[in-house]
């Protein structure tokens with residue numbers, strides 16, 4: 217079998233890349249190893265109900281009239297109408313450093329500005345300088361690594377405010393321990409604080425189905441349960457792929473969205489990138505009776521919390537670091553239809569190595585998952601109020617779960633800390649998109665797929 221353009225991976229970057237290409241030519245085939253698309257942001261069924269694997273909130277909210285906003289540019293590139301997405305904005309979120317300070321923010325940037333003026337009055341002028349720097353900085357211009365933490369500490373001269381601003385941006389978009397590149401910081405600051413967060417009225421399945429239906433309407437093809445086991449190459453050219461079934465598919469151009477090291481493994485080549493620690497996470501979903509009241513934080517959408525003197529964002533020495541994390545209440549978006557359930561989702565940093573030593577599926581591993589859910593619930597209850605007696609279903613994903621379902625090395629959601637921003641991994645007709653290209657999150661992954669097709673594939677046709 218021969219196809220002009222072949223894509224490995226049906227996550228959001230692969231789907232967006234496939235749809236972008238199919239708008240011009242239908243000669244594209246998407247290969248996904250799993251039985252359904254979505255990758256890190258997919259869904260599964262339990263108790264006759266659909267659970268989303270990854271969705272807390274989608275960043276980069278923008279009203280329709282801001283034509284140049286990343287979300288609107290993305291929708292135009294994919295020819296998707298805003299109303300097809302049914303966008304619901306967050307109610308409001310919080311960065312809470314327990315016993316120290318709290319900052320509220322929403323899709324109205326004025327709220328964060330007012331919070332900083334009242335809670336960090338001595339730093340307000342410096343905060344304005346930071347905003348100016350963010351406005352003027354071009355994060356897409358190639359530049360060597362610049363520590364965002366250093367720039368923030370120097371600009372704000374306040375370590376608490378620095379940590380409170382970095383906490384949500386790191387949790388939602390840093391693959392690097394305890395720091396971010398300034399460019400990535402600017403991208404995430406704009407995505408979360410200046411633009412804001414939203415979710416679809418339905419579920420992630422609606423977005424995935426929408427992308428698939430547009431793609432297939434243009435004539436694009438997809439094969440699920442089609443895992444690539446090898447990329448056939450000679451010198452700087454790729455000829456095609458071999459599936460685990462033994463089938464060979466040749467192509468003119470190949471796009472891999474599965475990660476840089478994972479792609480080199482399929483090429484049977486050593487990965488030339490520096491090896492840095494990858495960040496693992498545990499996520500627990502608590503499904504609650506709909507009448508459950510969470511009196512302490514009823515109207516929050518997302519709470520980024522920290523309990524220690526200095527915020528630490530690194531691979532823990534233990535299974536899980538409960539000192540900080542994210543608590544998401546997915547029903548708290550504006551004007552959502554009433555749901556027959558309530559959900560609390562928690563995220564914490566976790567060590568892949570520690571989970572790995574327990575052995576996936578073994579009894580020690582299963583009881584560590586139980587302990588994790590319990591400890592995570594206790595942290596969340598301190599912030600939200602008690603909900604234990606109202607839990608009707610609970611599930612915990614570890615880095616091993618994520619690795620098993622998406623083949624992401626070490627289950628590291630944000631992939632390799634070393635990013636390949638131009639998608640060029642040294643081959644004439646093989647390019648990289650997705651997490652390891654450097655755009656993170658749902659909108660980021662989709663923008664990555666679209667931009668690599670625009671930059672490397674379409675101009676060569």
Ligand SMILES: Cc1cc2nc3c(=O)[nH]c(=O)nc-3n(C[C@H](O)[C@H](O)[C@H](O)COP(=O)(O)OP(=O)(O)OC[C@H]3O[C@@H](n4cnc5c(N)ncnc54)[C@H](O)[C@@H]3O)c2cc1C
Nearest residue numbers: 225227228229249255256270272273444650651657658661
């Ligand atoms: C628990 C969790 C919570 C999250 N919360 C949010 C959130 O609230 N908001 C947000 O914006 N983002 C969130 N994210 C991150 C977001 O999901 C990802 O950044 C984004 O989906 C990455 O997309 P991708 O296409 O780059 O990679 P992936 O989703 O990893 O896609 C790669 C695809 O390739 C497939 N694949 C791998 N190997 C092969 C092979 N050999 N052959 C064929 N196919 C293969 C995989 O099965 C997968 O489908 C979350 C992620 C997780 C796990």
